[in-house]
Amino acid sequence: MVEQASKVRHDFLRHDMNFPHVWCPGCGLGIVLGSLIRATASLNIPQDELVLASGIGCTGRMPAYVDFNTLHTTHGRALTFSTGIKLANPSLTVMTVMGDGDATAIGGNHFIHAARRNLNITAIIVNNMIYGMTGGQYSPTTPYGAKASTAQYGHIEHSFSIAELAITAGASYVARGTVHHVPQLDALIKGGIQKRGFAVIEIMSNCHTYYGRQNGLGDPVAYQKHFKDHAVTVNKAEKMSPEEMDGKFSIGVLADIDKPAYVDEYQHIRDMACKKTTEQGETKGGECAKERLDEM
Amino acid sequence: MTKPVTDTEQKYLLQGNEAIVEGALAAGCRFYAGYPITPSSEIAELMSVKLPTVGGTFIQMEDEIASMGAIVGASLAGVKSLTATSGPGFSLMQENLGYASMTEVPIVVVNVMRGGPSTGLPTSPAQADVMQARWGTHGDHAIIVLAVSSVADSYEITIQAFNLAEKYRTPVILLSDEIVGHTREAITLPPNKDIPIFNRIKPSVPPEWYLPYEDNSRGVPPMADIGSGYRHHVTGLMHDAKGFPNFSPEVAGGFLKRQYRKLANGADEIQMTKQFMMDDAEIAIITYGAVSRSAIRAVRMAREQGIKAGFLQLVTLWPFPKKAVDAVCRKCRAVLVPEMNMGQMVREVRAVNQTATLKQLNRFDGKFITPQILFRKLMSL
Ligand SMILES: Cc1ncc(C[n+]2csc(CCOP(=O)(O)OP(=O)(O)O)c2C)c(N)n1
Numbered sequence: 105m106v107e108q109a110s111k112v113r114h115d116f117l118r119h120d121m122n123f124p125h126v127w128c129p130g131c132g133l134g135i136v137l138g139s140l141i142r143a144t145a146s147l148n149i150p151q152d153e154l155v156l157a158s159g160i161g162c163t164g165r166m167p168a169y170v171d172f173n174t175l176h177t178t179h180g181r182a183l184t185f186s187t188g189i190k191l192a193n194p195s196l197t198v199m200t201v202m203g204d205g206d207a208t209a210i211g212g213n214h215f216i217h218a219a220r221r222n223l224n225i226t227a228i229i230v231n232n233m234i235y236g237m238t239g240g241q242y243s244p245t246t247p248y249g250a251k252a253s254t255a256q257y258g259h260i261e262h263s264f265s266i267a268e269l270a271i272t273a274g275a276s277y278v279a280r281g282t283v284h285h286v287p288q289l290d291a292l293i294k295g296g297i298q299k300r301g302f303a304v305i306e307i308m309s310n311c312h313t314y315y316g317r318q319n320g321l322g323d324p325v326a327y328q329k330h331f332k333d334h335a336v337t338v339n340k341a342e343k344m345s346p347e348e349m350d351g352k353f354s355i356g357v358l359a360d361i362d363k364p365a366y367v368d369e370y371q372h373i374r375d376m377a378c379k380k381t382t383e384q385g386e387t388k389g390g391e392c393a394k395e396r397l398d399e400m
Numbered sequence: 401m402t403k404p405v406t407d408t409e410q411k412y413l414l415q416g417n418e419a420i421v422e423g424a425l426a427a428g429c430r431f432y433a434g435y436p437i438t439p440s441s442e443i444a445e446l447m448s449v450k451l452p453t454v455g456g457t458f459i460q461m462e463d464e465i466a467s468m469g470a471i472v473g474a475s476l477a478g479v480k481s482l483t484a485t486s487g488p489g490f491s492l493m494q495e496n497l498g499y500a501s502m503t504e505v506p507i508v509v510v511n512v513m514r515g516g517p518s519t520g521l522p523t524s525p526a527q528a529d530v531m532q533a534r535w536g537t538h539g540d541h542a543i544i545v546l547a548v549s550s551v552a553d554s555y556e557i558t559i560q561a562f563n564l565a566e567k568y569r570t571p572v573i574l575l576s577d578e579i580v581g582h583t584r585e586a587i588t589l590p591p592n593k594d595i596p597i598f599n600r601i602k603p604s605v606p607p608e609w610y611l612p613y614e615d616n617s618r619g620v621p622p623m624a625d626i627g628s629g630y631r632h633h634v635t636g637l638m639h640d641a642k643g644f645p646n647f648s649p650e651v652a653g654g655f656l657k658r659q660y661r662k663l664a665n666g667a668d669e670i671q672m673t674k675q676f677m678m679d680d681a682e683i684a685i686i687t688y689g690a691v692s693r694s695a696i697r698a699v700r701m702a703r704e705q706g707i708k709a710g711f712l713q714l715v716t717l718w719p720f721p722k723k724a725v726d727a728v729c730r731k732c733r734a735v736l737v738p739e740m741n742m743g744q745m746v747r748e749v750r751a752v753n754q755t756a757t758l759k760q761l762n763r764f765d766g767k768f769i770t771p772q773i774l775f776r777k778l779m780s781l
């Protein structure tokens with residue numbers, strides 16, 4: 105068992121030149137990476153067919169370490185690149201990993217539209233409630249009253265919930281986990297990859313270096329305890345009053361709906377367009393379909 | 401109208417924007433992502449109709465930033481990709497354009513220029529984005545910029561744009577403008593077999609040996625499609641031959657040198673110009689884009705008056721065709737550079753030849769430089 109787990113780790117990591125990694129010791133991103141590897145490995149998808157794209161930030165550095173087809177794009181825009189890849193080659197399994205600032209500040213527009221479009225892409229959002237890479241400035245998920253490098257007097261903006269935003273925007277699968285509840289996290293990511301549609305997994309993670317130090321959670325262990333004490337399973341949360349949920353958050357699968365996936369819908373458009381041009385005699389019979397097959 | 405796959409040449413009446421679509425499809429473009437903006441929207445509309453008939457994909461993205469991201473992603477996955485826009489959208493594309501340059505991804509970006517800055521003059525022509533096309537994205541970078549002057553150009557040069565993008569692994573910017581984009585002209589489209597197509601060179605080594613950014617004599621590394629078994633890393637950070645982040649001075653300096661070298665190597669093919677009545681010319685007009693249309697007339701009118709005029713049309717703006725421009729500057733007693741901006745390319749002409757008698761003619765009020773205006777200026781030289 106141990107041997108098998110280490111083999112998966114070994115096969116899926118790029119060992120040659122990328123380690124030691126850039127993250128602070130104890131950063132939750134390492135746990136997220138472990139979960140991502142176990143989840144993908146359990147699905148037996150060939151590595152050649154796996155794509156991991158990211159934006160910019162501490163989270164954005166993740167793809168360099170895994171031996172998939174990997175992309176480190178521009179800040180906030182990872183989902184747009186993933187969209188192009190998925191449409192160009194729908195047979196690929198496309199995952200996108202982003203920080204909270206990456207996905208919902210600079211990339212907020214792309215995020216809601218990707219969810220609305222329902223492309224078969226898995227979005228993994230590591231929510232550490234702060235901008236890690238640039239030194240602890242506030243993000244759209246920094247809580248009201250919290251401190252940040254740019255909120256030294258206490259934050260006066262209100263945060264939004266990434267998972268709820270994703271549900272409202274139309275994502276097919278929305279889940280939330282933490283870097284403390286790791287077996288569950290593995291399962292949530294796996295569920296997202298398996299979902300035929302846009303899947304979002306929001307992962308509560310620690311940036312003890314910047315968020316923690318400024319807000320009384322200065323080490324990874326304190327954070328583990330924090331997540332343990334404040335996360336409530338979806339089932340339990342349903343039975344709790346808003347007062348009881350105050351300061352807490354739910355974990356588990358928050359939404360799982362079925363709607364047509366974009367690439368299937370687009371194939372219908374191709375079929376209709378081909379039929380029309382063939383009927384109008386603009387394309388010689390069969391040519392349209394033939395060229396289509398050549399391209400696929 | 402749809403251009404069928406044909407064995408014979410066919411005559412059509414097309415708009416410049418439509419000809420760009422025909423050129424792109426003929427070149428093998430099978431992915432378009434864009435956001436509507438006047439005067440480029442016809443390109444998106446026609447692509448949305450035609451791409452699905454040839455197995456391609458059209459998507460209207462949420463903005464131009466997303467459009468650029470999507471076409472870079474699609475090209476990385478092996479599909480020739482296009483986007484089209486105008487001024488404000490072109491500004492939004494700049495960051496991801498730099499990403500395409502850094503990661504050496506072949507794409508074609510059309511900017512149908514309109515008057516600016518900002519929302520400016522949406523339905524009026526201008527040529528004021530030529531410097532932005534060269535230097536719009538931050539940092540040193542190599543780029544190819546082409547300019548079209550007619551419907552025929554729009555077709556042919558679009559094919560060239562794709563071929564150059566593929567051959568040199570680089571983004572190519574195609575500048576059109578409101579006049580060329582919306583003018584209808586007769587055009588003869590060649591039979592498919594006569595269209596020269598260049599596809600990116602794929603790696604011939606086994607995946608374990610593949611280095612996605614390794615230098616070679618051409619300076620253009622072979623490019624593997626995502627999903628083709630050649631797993632590698634693509635990053636906008638400075639990177640080594642393997643594609644992994646590396647900030648050493650040798651890697652950073654070497655990368656940029658190679659980028660410039662690969663286009664310099666191909667200068668003869670990349671730096672396209674056209675000449676008209678230059679053989680015995682004593683005065684010359686150097687133009688690009690729509691103004692070339694007026695230049696032909698103005699040169700003819702001048703010739704009728706016994707003036708030996710000629711003109712040089714720059715099809716390639718960047719890398720700047722120094723040789724051709726210098727030859728004209730040396731030969732003629734005066735050179736006129738008319739532009740629909742406050743004087744942008746004229747700076748490059750001046751940089752190439754400091755001794756020539758250079759005259760500018762600039763119009764930046766949203767109106768065209770007509771043949772009459774050009775002719776009068778020619779007569780005064
Ligand atoms: C266009 C642009 N603006 C700003 C930056 C600087 N920047 C890099 S990462 C980052 C924020 C990262 O925060 P987040 O997305 O939450 O990820 P984390 O580092 O916390 O994982 C910023 C502002 C950039 N790279 N690009």
Ligand code: SF4
Nearest residue numbers: 127128131162236311
């Ligand atoms: S700065 Fe924060 S998010 Fe970034 S590596 Fe360190 S702990 Fe992790």
